[in-house]
Amino acid sequence: MKNWIALLLSALMLLSLTACGSGGTDNKTAEKPGETTAGSQETEKIDMKQQEQEGDLGDYHVKFVDFTPAKDYEGKDVIVVNWEFTNNSEDTTSADVAVYIKAFQNGVELDPAYVDLDGADNSMKDIRPGTTLDIHTSFVLADTSTVEFEATELISFSDDMVVTTYAFEAE
Numbered sequence: 001m002k003n004w005i006a007l008l009l010s011a012l013m014l015l016s017l018t019a020c021g022s023g024g025t026d027n028k029t030a031e032k033p034g035e036t037t038a039g040s041q042e043t044e045k046i047d048m049k050q051q052e053q054e055g056d057l058g059d060y061h062v063k064f065v066d067f068t069p070a071k072d073y074e075g076k077d078v079i080v081v082n083w084e085f086t087n088n089s090e091d092t093t094s095a096d097v098a099v100y101i102k103a104f105q106n107g108v109e110l111d112p113a114y115v116d117l118d119g120a121d122n123s124m125k126d127i128r129p130g131t132t133l134d135i136h137t138s139f140v141l142a143d144t145s146t147v148e149f150e151a152t153e154l155i156s157f158s159d160d161m162v163v164t165t166y167a168f169e170a171e
Contacts (some may be wrong), residue, residue, distance in 0.1 A: 007030040057153040059089035067166040077141035086132040103139040113138035
């Protein structure tokens with residue numbers, strides 16, 4: 001019980017220091033490549049904070065490597081996302097307490113899946129600063145439509161995210 005109270009107080013202190021230290025918001029946007037035509041005044045804009053396939057989330061670097069369809073222990077169809085977590089902070093930490101990975105199909109978040117793969121439990125391992133670890137995270141599929149993945153820093157007021165998609169091949 002004391003550990004939970006200490007963790008809660010630490011999180012509150014971290015949040016208050018983060019809120020005090022922010023220097024404002026930066027709302028920069030950029031045009032998508034290939035979205036403009038000569039003489040066109042309207043362009044589609046994207047948030048510069050959204051990074052494709054790999055990028056930095058605070059003191060951490062995330063890279064989506066590949067995707068593997070599989071079955072979980074109940075025989076359900078799952079997608080296994082293989083990704084790399086690099087700890088660029090000054091402290092030893094694990095991916096589970098630094099980064100949050102979500103998957104969506106048809107606009108709905110997918111449930112986590114439990115599979116027995118090498119690296120499936122790597123997200124709980126502490127790693128030293130400057131170290132990169134391969135991690136596998138699995139999600140139960142709703143169907144064979146495109147899966148969208150998002151990685152965000154677990155505790156952050158930032159809108160930064162790393163995104164990617166996986167489309168199943170037509171049979």
